[in-house]
Amino acid sequence: MSALKQTALRYVLGLELIIVLFFYLGGSGGIVAWRYANAINSDLLKDIKSLETELVQINKELAERKQNPFYQESIARKELQMAYKNETVYLLPES
Numbered sequence: 001m002s003a004l005k006q007t008a009l010r011y012v013l014g015l016e017l018i019i020v021l022f023f024y025l026g027g028s029g030g031i032v033a034w035r036y037a038n039a040i041n042s043d044l045l046k047d048i049k050s051l052e053t054e055l056v057q058i059n060k061e062l063a064e065r066k067q068n069p070f071y072q073e074s075i076a077r078k079e080l081q082m083a084y085k086n087e088t089v090y091l092l093p094e095s
Contacts, residue, residue, distance in 0.1 A: 065071040076082040
């Protein structure tokens with residue numbers, strides 16, 4: 001192969017390498033996009049952990065309310081406006 005062809009081939013391969021590196025580092029699917037996706041992913045994982053802890057607390061509260069008759073009675077009285085048969089209910093105006 002002649003020296004001119006070898007030099008041209010080296011330039012073409014070098015240019016191709018530069019183009020591939022450019023798209024790898026800065027393209028829409030490159031490292032910048034990958035880092036951005038990782039940041040979003042880590043934020044979502046933090047949100048998932050906080051929601052899981054909140055869910056555990058809510059489940060504990062729900063189990064406590066199911067077992068404790070005081071909570072059941074207070075919900076029946078306040079939210080459902082229920083009373084025992086022999087009780088007289090007086091509604092006072094809210095101030």
